[in-house]
Amino acid sequence: MRIVPARNGFGWIAEGVRLFARAPFGWIFGVFAYWGIMLMANFVPVVGPLVATVMLPAFSVSFMAMARAAEAGQPVLPPLLFAGFSRNLRALVVLGVVYIVAIVAVLGISAVADGGSLFNWMLRGQPPAAEAEAQQAQARAALVAMVFYAPVLAAFWFAPVLAAWEGMSATKALFYSFFATLRNWRAFFVYGVGIAIAAIPTVVVFVFAMRVLGSFSAGFAGDPAEQVAAALLAASPIVFAAASILLASFYASWRDVFPAEEDSAPALPIGAEPAPDSDDQTTA
Numbered sequence: 001m002r003i004v005p006a007r008n009g010f011g012w013i014a015e016g017v018r019l020f021a022r023a024p025f026g027w028i029f030g031v032f033a034y035w036g037i038m039l040m041a042n043f044v045p046v047v048g049p050l051v052a053t054v055m056l057p058a059f060s061v062s063f064m065a066m067a068r069a070a071e072a073g074q075p076v077l078p079p080l081l082f083a084g085f086s087r088n089l090r091a092l093v094v095l096g097v098v099y100i101v102a103i104v105a106v107l108g109i110s111a112v113a114d115g116g117s118l119f120n121w122m123l124r125g126q127p128p129a130a131e132a133e134a135q136q137a138q139a140r141a142a143l144v145a146m147v148f149y150a151p152v153l154a155a156f157w158f159a160p161v162l163a164a165w166e167g168m169s170a171t172k173a174l175f176y177s178f179f180a181t182l183r184n185w186r187a188f189f190v191y192g193v194g195i196a197i198a199a200i201p202t203v204v205v206f207v208f209a210m211r212v213l214g215s216f217s218a219g220f221a222g223d224p225a226e227q228v229a230a231a232l233l234a235a236s237p238i239v240f241a242a243a244s245i246l247l248a249s250f251y252a253s254w255r256d257v258f259p260a261e262e263d264s265a266p267a268l269p270i271g272a273e274p275a276p277d278s279d280d281q282t283t284a
Contacts, residue, residue: 005186009189011252013249024241030081056099058093061165064161064254067250110141110148113137113140113144117138118141
């Protein structure tokens with residue numbers, strides 16, 4: 001593990017774009033197939049969403065395998081979507097179970113701010129009240145949830161690939177992931193800002209599609225859910241591309257923070273040439 005310069009956060013996004021550009025159709029098919037699997041799983045009451053969540057770490061490793069194939073100049077083929085299920089699956093399943101417990105705990109803590117409205121909406125599908133006061137309370141609860149979810153995200157960022165590719169136990173993978181992310185918080189902060197900026201075109205396209213569909217709301221029986229679904233369909237090309245780039249950027253962060261042994265020199269900004277007297281931060 002090494003500490004990388006803050007500006008490498010932008011480099012991860014640029015690397016994600018490069019990896020996507022090497023096999024755009026393979027990436028888009030992978031994302032489409034994955035979302036389809038998740039959608040079908042959620043149709044199964046109670047058990048389906050639980051199983052889908054437990055399998056999230058394994059699928060995240062699959063997308064890392066897709067990025068590794070793209071990096072090596074190999075084709076991104078459909079079987080890679082299940083590559084994450086081939087190594088240390090037991091630890092990945094444990095990570096999935098721990099993730100469910102962590103999410104329930106975070107939402108439980110958020111109930112202090114709104115009496116459990118957000119908790120019931122996210123876990124039980126009970127829509128929140130429409131009153132302004134209730135919506136304000138739920139906004140506070142969402143903020144609380146975001147604050148407490150941050151360390152969960154840090155612990156799980158690298159954990160699946162550490163478990164699958166490095167053979168770590170679930171506990172050890174969570175430990176290393178948390179501290180690797182914490183020690184590289186500057187790069188992750190820049191990365192987050194970059195992702196927010198890069199997401200603007202996707203949001204603009206989605207909002208535009210919603211406005212266009214809103215003018216034809218009679219054709220959708222005025223159902224907001226149907227309008228959202230149709231807007232997502234209309235914006236699907238850019239949505240799939242953006243999701244693919246985001247997933248590929250995860251791999252870029254992994255390769256930068258956890259380099260291969262032959263590439264474990266002190267970290268430089270991505271794309272920079274090493275200098276003889278470089279004073280960049282050293283390997284941790």
